[in-house]
Amino acid sequence: MTLLQGQAAIVTGAGGGIGRGHCLHLAQAGAAVVVNDIDLAAAAAVVAEIQAAGGRAVACGLSIAARDSAFELIATCVEAFGTVDILVNNAGNLRDRSFLRMSDDEFDAVWLVHVKGTFWCSQAAALRMRDSGRGGVIINTASGAHFGNVGQTNYSAAKGAIASMTYTWALELARYGIRVNAICPLGSTQMTATLNTGSAKQSLVSAAAAKYVDPTLNGPLVVFLCSAKAQGVSGQIFGSGAERIAHLVQPHYGKTLVRPGGWTVEAIGQYFSALEGEFGALGMLGQPYPFRGGVTAPMLEPEATPPKG
Numbered sequence: 001m002t003l004l005q006g007q008a009a010i011v012t013g014a015g016g017g018i019g020r021g022h023c024l025h026l027a028q029a030g031a032a033v034v035v036n037d038i039d040l041a042a043a044a045a046v047v048a049e050i051q052a053a054g055g056r057a058v059a060c061g062l063s064i065a066a067r068d069s070a071f072e073l074i075a076t077c078v079e080a081f082g083t084v085d086i087l088v089n090n091a092g093n094l095r096d097r098s099f100l101r102m103s104d105d106e107f108d109a110v111w112l113v114h115v116k117g118t119f120w121c122s123q124a125a126a127l128r129m130r131d132s133g134r135g136g137v138i139i140n141t142a143s144g145a146h147f148g149n150v151g152q153t154n155y156s157a158a159k160g161a162i163a164s165m166t167y168t169w170a171l172e173l174a175r176y177g178i179r180v181n182a183i184c185p186l187g188s189t190q191m192t193a194t195l196n197t198g199s200a201k202q203s204l205v206s207a208a209a210a211k212y213v214d215p216t217l218n219g220p221l222v223v224f225l226c227s228a229k230a231q232g233v234s235g236q237i238f239g240s241g242a243e244r245i246a247h248l249v250q251p252h253y254g255k256t257l258v259r260p261g262g263w264t265v266e267a268i269g270q271y272f273s274a275l276e277g278e279f280g281a282l283g284m285l286g287q288p289y290p291f292r293g294g295v296t297a298p299m300l301e302p303e304a305t306p307p308k309g
C-alpha cells in the first residue's frame, strides 16, 4: 500500500506497545518514520523491523518532556527525510493514585509527558508544516479515562486536556492545511500490564490488561486519518483498537433552560428537575448516573446514625 508514499512521519513513545504498531502501519503505507522513545534500544528494534520489511525509518531517543528536545525531535525528522508531514503524539506514562493521596510529583510527571509533550511536539511540527506550505496531519492520543476514572486524576486530566487541544488546534491550524484528530486507543501493553484488573469485566482498558488485545490494531485508523482519504476529517476523536472504531461525540451544551431576566435560586429549584433527567452515564466505565439517591457524608448515612433513645 502506498497511501502515504513520500510522507515523513514521527511517532512519539513508539519503542513498543501502541506506538510501535502505528510505526509499522505507517511504514507499510509508504511513510518514512522517525521512531521516537526514551528507550532508544526499543526504538532501534522497531526501526530494524521496518527496515527488514523494506521500509524507511530512523530511531530517536530524545525525551518529549522538554521543549528543547521536543523541537529537536521534529528537526531530526526534517534532517532525516527533508520534511515532516505527520506527527503522532503517542508517548505516555502513568502514576495512578487515589485523588486524596496523589502528590504533586505524581500529577506533574503525567502532565509533563502527556500534555506538555503533546503541546511542544505539536507546536514544533505545526510551525514546520505551516512554513513548508505542505500542510500536514497531527494525531493526538486521548483516552476514555478523560470521561473520569477512579485513581487517575492526573491521567484523566491530561487526556481531557489533550482532547481539548485537539479541538482547538483543528480550528486554529486548518488555515495552514493541517488536520488534527485524536484516538482513544486500546491494546495490551506495558502500560495496561500495570493496571489493577479487578474491574476487568467493566472496563475496556482493564479488559485489555486481562485478555490480550493486539496493540497494533490501532494502526490502520491512524494511517487512514493521516491519508488524503480523511481530507474532510479534523477536530474529531475516535475510539480505536481491537474490533472497534467509535466516534466520540464532542461535549456540547445539552438541554438548556432560559428565564427572561435571569434566574433566582427559587426559580432554579422549581425547574431544576428538568435538567436532572438529563444526567447520563458518568466515568469511563459508563455506569448509569450513580448519584440519584444523593451524595451524603458518612456521618449522615442511615447506618451511621446512632440509634435514638
Ligand SMILES: NC(=O)c1ccc[n+]([C@@H]2O[C@H](COP(=O)([O-])OP(=O)(O)OC[C@H]3O[C@@H](n4cnc5c(N)ncnc54)[C@H](O)[C@@H]3O)[C@@H](O)[C@H]2O)c1
Residues within 6 Å of the ligand: 012, 013, 014, 015, 016, 017, 018, 019, 036, 037, 038, 039, 062, 063, 064, 065, 089, 090, 091, 092, 093, 113, 117, 141, 142, 143, 144, 184, 185, 186, 187, 188, 189, 190, 191, 192, 205, 208, 215
Ligand atoms: N494501552 C491502552 O489500552 C491505552 C488506552 C488508552 C490510551 N492509551 C494511550 O496510548 C499511548 C501509548 O500507550 P501504550 O499502552 O502503548 O503504553 P507503552 O508504555 O507501551 O508506550 C508508551 C511509550 O512512551 C514512552 N515514553 C514515556 N515517556 C516518554 C518521553 N518523555 N519521551 C519519549 N517517549 C516516552 C515509553 O518509553 C513507552 O515506550 C499512551 O498515550 C497511552 O496513554 C493506551
